[in-house]
Amino acid sequence: AEKIDVILDPRMRIRSRLWGQHKSKMISRDLVTPWLSVNKLIPLLQQGDRIEFGPGEGIGGVFARHWALYAGMHNGVPYLIHLYKWDGQQQDYEILYDKVADVAAGRLVRRDNSMDVRMKPFQVDRIMHEAEKTRKEGRAYDLLQYNCEHFVNGCRYGVEISEQVEPAQVLGKSVNVLQSSISTNFRINLSFSSGGGSSNSSGSRRQKQMVEDRMAATDAFALKFGG
Numbered sequence: 001a002e003k004i005d006v007i008l009d010p011r012m013r014i015r016s017r018l019w020g021q022h023k024s025k026m027i028s029r030d031l032v033t034p035w036l037s038v039n040k041l042i043p044l045l046q047q048g049d050r051i052e053f054g055p056g057e058g059i060g061g062v063f064a065r066h067w068a069l070y071a072g073m074h075n076g077v078p079y080l081i082h083l084y085k086w087d088g089q090q091q092d093y094e095i096l097y098d099k100v101a102d103v104a105a106g107r108l109v110r111r112d113n114s115m116d117v118r119m120k121p122f123q124v125d126r127i128m129h130e131a132e133k134t135r136k137e138g139r140a141y142d143l144l145q146y147n148c149e150h151f152v153n154g155c156r157y158g159v160e161i162s163e164q165v166e167p168a169q170v171l172g173k174s175v176n177v178l179q180s181s182i183s184t185n186f187r188i189n190l191s192f193s194s195g196g197g198s199s200n201s202s203g204s205r206r207q208k209q210m211v212e213d214r215m216a217a218t219d220a221f222a223l224k225f226g227g
Contacts, residue, residue, distance in 0.1 A: 031114055032112050032113065033110045033112075034110065038100050038104045041110065041111065045078070045111055046070065047070055047124050047127070048069060048121070049069070049111045049113060050067060050111065050153075051069070051100070051110075052065060052066070052067055052109065052111075053068075053104060065164050066148055067148045068080040068082035068100075068103065068148070068152065069156065070111075071097055072221075074217040074220050074221065075216075077099055077217075078099065080098060081098075081131050081221070082096060082148055082151070083095050083139070083147065083151040084103070085141075092141065093140075095131075095135040095138070096135075096214065099217075102210065115153065115156075119157040119159060120157070122155075125225075127155050127156050129225050129226070129227075130155040130158075131155040132221065132222055132226050134151065134155065136222070139151070147162055149165075150162050
């Protein structure tokens with residue numbers, strides 16, 4: 001398999017189940033894919049894979065990365081589960097099942113399981129059970145202690161850690177700058193249109209449909225993973 005050189009940050013604190021001590025590993029494309037469109041990535045994914053979302057319009061700064069776990073198909077549509085904030089003004093962060101394409105919103109995505117060289121991932125059933133259990137129990141968002149990456153890694157490895165936070169702390173980035181980069185720039189805008197008339201009506205219908213789809217998918221995945 002083709003290899004990709006990935007530098008593993010030696011400053012990252014791992015609390016358990018280390019698989020490697022090297023500062024650099026040659027990572028197979030089986031673990032990290034190239035950046036792809038959603039349609040091209042989906043056939044390569046397995047449940048429990050870490051999905052990383054690439055930069056695009058509205059994303060700013062090196063730390064504005066979003067992470068999710070691939071949940072699988074519901075009614076022929078690929079879904080993920082993630083810690084997310086849909087409406088910046090009115091809603092808190094929640095752990096949600098959403099369509100991969102809705103979250104990507106045209107951005108490139110990739111599978112990034114590069115941490116597998118350092119930590120042994122759980123079996124798929126355990127990963128998804130942990131994700132669903134955490135969703136049902138609820139977890140409060142905290143920029144430095146529990147962001148989207150903490151959630152993903154906690155479910156996959158049992159270790160709640162975020163690579164995008166620690167470098168910022170080491171480099172002396174302010175919490176305010178990091179907060180703006182991570183929480184402001186990666187959310188779905190449910191208004192869809194600032195215009196009036198039929199545009200607002202169309203946006204409202206789409207919003208309602210997205211919420212209904214999410215509720216149906218949540219019921220299905222909760223039944224599947226909650227046992």
